[in-house]
Amino acid sequence: MVCALEFAFVRIGINHSFYYVFASHFTRTCVEQCEKTGCVGGKCSQHCKFSSDGKPEGGPWYLQEPLYLQWKQWDCRSDCRYHCMLAREEEREKLGGKPVKYHGKWLFHRAYGFQEPVSVALSALNLAFQFHGWVSFFILIYYKLPLTPSKKTYYEYTGLWNIYGILSMNSWFWSAVFHSRDVELTEKLHCSSAVALLGFSLILAIQRAFSVRNEASRVMVSTPVIAFVTTHILYLNCYNLDYGLNIKVCVAMGVAQLLIWAVWAGITHHPSWSKLWVAVVGGGLVMLLEIYDFPPYHGFVDSHALWHATTIPLTYLWWSFAKDDAEFRTSSFLKKAK
Numbered sequence: 001m002v003c004a005l006e007f008a009f010v011r012i013g014i015n016h017s018f019y020y021v022f023a024s025h026f027t028r029t030c031v032e033q034c035e036k037t038g039c040v041g042g043k044c045s046q047h048c049k050f051s052s053d054g055k056p057e058g059g060p061w062y063l064q065e066p067l068y069l070q071w072k073q074w075d076c077r078s079d080c081r082y083h084c085m086l087a088r089e090e091e092r093e094k095l096g097g098k099p100v101k102y103h104g105k106w107l108f109h110r111a112y113g114f115q116e117p118v119s120v121a122l123s124a125l126n127l128a129f130q131f132h133g134w135v136s137f138f139i140l141i142y143y144k145l146p147l148t149p150s151k152k153t154y155y156e157y158t159g160l161w162n163i164y165g166i167l168s169m170n171s172w173f174w175s176a177v178f179h180s181r182d183v184e185l186t187e188k189l190h191c192s193s194a195v196a197l198l199g200f201s202l203i204l205a206i207q208r209a210f211s212v213r214n215e216a217s218r219v220m221v222s223t224p225v226i227a228f229v230t231t232h233i234l235y236l237n238c239y240n241l242d243y244g245l246n247i248k249v250c251v252a253m254g255v256a257q258l259l260i261w262a263v264w265a266g267i268t269h270h271p272s273w274s275k276l277w278v279a280v281v282g283g284g285l286v287m288l289l290e291i292y293d294f295p296p297y298h299g300f301v302d303s304h305a306l307w308h309a310t311t312i313p314l315t316y317l318w319w320s321f322a323k324d325d326a327e328f329r330t331s332s333f334l335k336k337a338k
């Protein structure tokens with residue numbers, strides 16, 4: 001009951017208190033009704049089947065779903081909330097109203113059990129591009145470029161790029177999971193993996209831009225960042241999943257690394273400085289999509305989904321820069337050795 005009430009609070013601004021009360025009442029009544037009948041306006045939930053004595057049929061909801069889908073926690077109540085929100089949004093649209101956010105999130109149309117199908121598909125595509133980029137980097141560095149007599153790469157940042165690749169793929173994997181179904185666990189995993197990736201790319205930016213090569217300086221540079229990121233992740237997971245604070249932390253780390261790369265590319269005249277600049281400017285521009293935040297078009301494509309689309313070419317460009325850098329460093333090292 002408390003949940004239904006809580007859920008029904010629609011974020012449409014403080015001044016619309018009358019509408020606020022009306023909307024919460026509408027949704028609450030709708031959810032209560034749906035939990036009794038299992039249907040909203042002709043659409044019925046497969047999770048709300050009742051026998052004649054009013055008890056759910058086939059045991060509790062978690063016994064009705066195959067085991068591998070249970071983490072999604074689709075039950076009668078969450079289905080009812082979804083159908084009631086859809087019904088309300090349709091009603092609003094007919095009256096010429098604009099979409100509103102529920103619990104700070106836009107309402108999406110589900111497809112095949114996926115909550116935000118477009119973002120899931122694009123996250124998977126990002127994952128594929130990260131994998132492709134990382135594999136092609138790996139092949140270049142270990143099979144195409146010359147190795148030292150002890151079978152190590154001449155390029156000093158190989159390990160950093162490898163970890164970056166793994167963290168990126170991990171982050172896109174959890175992004176796809178989170179967009180398939182947004183529950184507390186998937187949200188924490190998505191959030192934590194994204195923060196870990198951002199923190200590590202900051203370390204990569206600092207070490208590459210300042211040419212930090214010996215072990216002691218590397219440890220000295222990375223430790224504060226790792227300590228900060230770990231504390232932040234623990235805070236989010238164990239204490240308070242504070243969105244506002246998390247956005248500030250992510251933007252600060254993101255802007256810091258974009259600035260480092262941009263300034264470094266300008267100063268050093270790296271042979272692939274143009275790729276770096278396009279990636280940096282592109283990265284900055286696509287951040288605007290996250291800030292602009294428009295509602296999902298036809299219930300499917302919102303600004304966040306578009307943001308996931310734009311990161312695909314940037315990923316390709318970024319790995320292309322990593323490969324250029326590896327070739328550049330290896331050849332200049334070999335020239336010096338001659």
Ligand SMILES: [Zn+2]
Pocket residue numbers: 119175179304308
């Ligand atoms: Zn996302």
